[in-house]
Amino acid sequence: MVLKKAKILVIDDDVDVLTAIRLLLKPLVNEIVVEKNPNNINFQIESKKFDLIILDMNFNGLVNTGNEGIFWLNKIKQFNPNIAVVLMTAYADIDLAVRGLKEGASDFLIKPWKNEKIINTLTSILKSEKSKESVKSTFSPKQFSIIGESDAMQDVFLKLNKVAPTDANVLILGENGTGKDLIARALHENSNRKHKPFVKVDVGSLTSTLFESELFGYKKGAFTGANEDRKGRFETANGGTLFLDEIGNISLGQQVRLLTVLQNRQVTPLGSNKPIDVDIRLICATNENPSVLADEKKFRKDLIYRINTVDITVPPLRDRNTDITLLTKHFIQVYEDKYNKGPFEMGADFLKKLKKHDFPGNVRELQYVLERAIIMADGNQLNSEDLVFSSIERSTQKTTPQTLNLDDLEKNAILTVLEKHKGNISKSAKELGITRAALYRRLEKYEL
Structure with a gap:
């Protein structure tokens, strides 16, 4: 069954070999692509996602490395370290094939091959890769799509799955454009609060007056233009998740007011003396360098401890x-x-x-x-x-x-x-x- 769903790429400069293996595997797999020129390897694996690559070890001296197969194996692994590669070699090159296993190949086949042997080998490798993938998939959000297979993103997924089901406050760090809001939503969608509100506020853009009225709400007549009662974002997010974006840009005065609310778990709307209990899970994000947040002249340390039970750093695209x-x-x-x-x-x-x-x-x-x-x-x-x-x-x-x-x-x-x-x-x-x-x-x- 696993072989039937597989997409396989075969690379060999011998047209007869490509024809034979294509005829053998075509009825058994989802798709088989054959390639004569190893210089086209990158193009092939960029254009289509293959489950397995069968790679010959000799290509008539196209590259002067002592062994072409090892060279191209390393090229494939540089492009995608997770792809399974099976080497094809003659009896005389078994030592090189063993070296290939040390370089990251999954197995090797000896020419001329037996059809049953090649089918069993490919089936075994694909089952093993599927098992690895099922373990790997536990590191990605279950109900929210975030795209990434790099090691850097796997670290993020691992943290997400551990932290999301809890009520821990999370600080998301990362440069502009990395997707911090997606991480915040993934935390909410995979939490016990997923059926409650998810409320986002760009606090970095709020003036001192707007900061209090937006977050804590106000009563009718509290100020000019307050023609009716209005709930603040804390109260709106009650039972759910409150996401404060650009937290690193708020003033020290705003930090004091926020800290008081987080300590007491109560908000007092402008124009009122009656505090309102709130139950929220707090997620914050900033593009500031952690060293800036550690400077007490710019950010209160007691607030950092409140918002940063766990931190998740979203990697820049150049690192993935x-x-x-x-x-x-x-x-x-x-x-x-x-x-x-x-x-x-x-x-x-x-x-x-x-x-x-x-x-x-x-x-x-x-x-x-x-x-x-x-x-x-x-x-x-x-x-x-x-x-x-x-x-x-x-x-x-x-x-x-x-x-x-x-x-x-x-x-x-x-x-x-x-x-x-x-x-x-x-x-x-x-x-x-x-x-x-x-x-x-x-x-x-x-x-x-």
């Missing part, structure tokens, strides 16, 4: 590069449906360009880049020229170069000028002080 393919496919599907376009295919250079970008705006930037690509695309294939990265995100970064490497500095300068002139080669070359031909050479050099 292996998730870019998954996220890209997800957002493409979202915008195909939204704009009634597609279905789209991704060119080999499309994902390559995405993965080279550092995404200072994180997942939010990736989402907007892909939305624009879908809107502006003429055909049904997305290529690198369809990707335009925002200069807004780059301008919010530190102006001090993060590298002094001359090639990197030149590449960044070219990107900046191209974005400024919206890809116009003549204007860009003029500002850079080089000819159009020289600019084209540099574009080719840096694969831009």
